[in-house]
Amino acid sequence: MARILIVDDDPDMVESLTLVLEGSGHEVVARFDTAQIAAAVREVHPDLIILDVIFPDDDQAGFKAARLLARDAEVQHIPVLMLSAVNQLSDLGFSFSDKDISRDYLPVAGFLEKPVEPARLLARIGELLRGQ
């Protein structure tokens, strides 16, 4: 089983994700903002990071954190699963899917839209932990 770091400002979402992940045997550590995210990753040593996009002080904090982690040689190998409630809204400049994952634009290993069914979340996490 894996150690998973959840970075999300919504405590309810963190709690429901934690229930699912811990119920499936994973160990969960939560952070509620992206400040010092690289330091948090070094401290927690997660096998996978679940990262929200929109935070109260910055609409693109998740993007910025993902790009920061992607440039950090020490932590860039850890898969990041991006999770956002806002997606595929025309003209918002904020529409993406797994197809848009790239080193420059969306440097993460996977993307899921909130709310996500527990089975789908666990399946995607399993794929990412197996390196798919």
Added chain:
Amino acid sequence: MKKDRDGLAGVLHADDIHHREMLARVHWAVRLRWFFVAACLAAGLFLPAVGLPRLAGGCFLVVGGSLAAANALFGWRLRGHDRGQTAAGAALRALCLGQVAIDYLGLSVVTYALGSVETPVMFLVLPNCILVALYFPARQSLAVALAGFFLAVLPLVLELAGVIPTERIFGPDFKDFILASPVILLSYLAFLALAILFCWYLASVIRRSLLANEETIEARYRDLLQLNREKTTAVLRGTHELKAPLAAIRSYASTLRDGYCGVLPDKARHVVERIGKRCDRLLATITDVIRLGNLQSGVRVGETLHGVEIGKLLAEEVAEAAAGGDKGVTVLYEPPPAQVWVRATEEHLHTLFGNLIGNAVRYSRSGGAVRVEVAATGEGRPRVTVRDHGIGIPSEAMSHIFVEHYRAGNAVRHDDSGTGLGLPIAKAAATLLGAEITVESEIDHGTVCTVTFPGMTGKEE
């Protein structure tokens, strides 16, 4: 998807507009000069035969040949500008000045060959004065206009000074009469100078006005971009505020339903499932309302329509629809034998056909089939047809199908989870792409939605 985060891609600045206009005019001048080249060469070859002095014929040939060589050089340099191989503004202005200088010199020689004051040919200096005044700052263009005047009257001055022989084409009386009368001669020259100054002044005023208008338009456009960015941020934040709590509630419901908080009694499990489904419907409605609002606002910052190969995009939509359904509806699609291009954005096409194909699947009966086809109209316009054999639309409901939130009675009875926004969203997306959408339906037999795009001959159009 827009990856241009500042939303300023494709915005032309006033300088860009000015440069593009200038480039177009210089192209036009080069094309027009070839007619003058042809006219000069024809005059040089044929006019001596009808009594024009032989010197005049030779001058026309020399001017025609020189203009042809210079024009070929200008054309070659312009192709460099078109390919962006030369510096934009300054180099183009230098090229324009070079053309004007060559034109003035040619005109000066032709003026002399045609007896200077005997014909009004020296007034041909005026078009160049106007052109320069339109594209150069006032002082520069005035200097060029005055240079044009002096080059136009130079042959006359040199004739009067005895430096070059006096050339006549209408016999001695007319020209000698003018040259002998200082009042007439000065009046003639003053009239030419005034005409040049008048044209320069008029064109300069027009230029100032055009530049002021361009700057105003650019400023307004930038204001609109800024407003749209602010609107986008507000909508994004508002959407997040609406969807995030619902997503959390939905996640809790799923967590409870799947037993992560312990096994639920059947009744409790049923209630939790209903909570989850109502959340799903509310989330779908919020998403659709915002999507429709954005489509109807019609603002596409930093985003331009471009050629999209629709066959591949439809294959993706069909695969997604086929994978997402739990009613056993088959979605049939045979890609067109050749690539079909439409002028669009991928995002709007996904929105358009995601809704049409999703609707067709939704209103099909279990085990039914939906067929998606791409063809071309008689005029060569790409046409996509989505055909189902489902519940159909009652004839009395047909006039309301594009009304927001409207759902026909049989649609509600068949599936109560729809938002009534699928067709309005599809129509809004089609309208943005300049496409026409038509719906034909027969109750209990199915519906055919047809989208016809504007004609496009290939990828790069």
